[in-house]
Amino acid sequence: MPDTPLGPAALNPAEVYDAYFVPALFAQWGPIVAAEASVRAGDHVLDVACGTGALTLAAASIVGPAGSVVGLDANSEMLAVARRNDPHIEWLQGVAEALPLPDDSFDAVVSQFGLMFFEDRPRALREMMRVLKPGGRLAVAVCDSVDNSPGYGAFAQLLDRLFGREVGDAFRAPFVLGEAGQLRDICRGAGIAGAEVVQRNGKVRFNSIDALVSTERACMWTLGGVLSDEQFARLKRESQIVLLPFVIDGRIEFDMPALIVTAQKARKPISA
Template identity: 75%
Template structure:
């Protein structure tokens, strides 16, 4: 059986599968939480293939400017194919290659969980904000607050053990407002606010969801054998059936937590 990761690279899988199923909807939300407006200069940190960057560019308009930064050159290669006026930069969140006080808004979605030094990354984002500039950083809420993914995590635990289930849960482990406030305090952001916003996961089928998760290098990529994948597909038909709607589409809530702050 040909697997998704044998056909597409990780960046293409992310852009073609995860962005429409999950991440695209969050671009306008996170940009809105940062108060992005026409004419703003905006930085998107850990931009991936540009889901949030594109949303920010649409709001900022021709009189504004947007920079998308990511540490992954394959992600940036996909982003650069987009027919938009955006500056794409390779770099890490912990050492932004950008001057102080140079952006009206800094945004980031679903990247903080994977940064090596999270307080340093947030401090860097605040550094490049101009006085009065706004920050909005989104992370996945706890997996238990996403019913479909919660059921999928429990299925992985049951079939293959806590190690595999834990690998899948990696993107969700910062889904705790108290922990986010601790990280903000370590970063020197004393007045940060953490808000919950709801979103949806929507794949065309259970098969599409399972295949995409199996191919994700940040969670289950390389973890399952072909035999285990077949078993997971079969068992998922029962475990995820409550979330299937008309036509076989699978749909369920997946909230996020968003850190908001303003530079004094």
């Protein structure tokens, strides 16, 4: 993974995501989320908010040539990178709240680390259930509470101390659904019966503290455009102290669990 200062002049946000966040964090979750949806060979799978395709590619490797995978995202830059990653997969532009796909189309619908950013979360889940075939499986992953990720929790508190709670909360945006009861409430609002929430653990791994801090500063969904160059330099200095307990042989590593919502679409009753 590259370990250089990041900035808008070097990479667009989608390229930052694919080059830095995917190997450091998101790639590991593709097989985990696919397993929670019981994706298997020959399945037809939809990945909602696919980004640059980390989960989509994992699902494609499971379904094989007898199956198919569709990756859908609202961001055209993300999809451009996804198409470069695998031009043979069908990539669609669209929003989760109004999927441009017919009813009862997929054996499994999956999504990782997108639900937190949807404008209407219950509606998005209803749409995912709509396009599932009867008996189809749903698995949607979100970040667990930032307090359950020791490195990111320490980083959030550092941002609070240096620049105020508003900046710290900007960083916390991906963690806003990190409570199982909240997810169950959203599922009830979507009319999903029998939804379950499980916790699974993952790791954050960057080549260095500077690589983590630089990547977070470049993230358009959290700290992108929030910090001045002077503030960024201060954050890098202070992070060397605060994040040092998580450094192993020069690399930084710590736990970051996720919560995964799973559900199954009811089968249609057999006519008498």
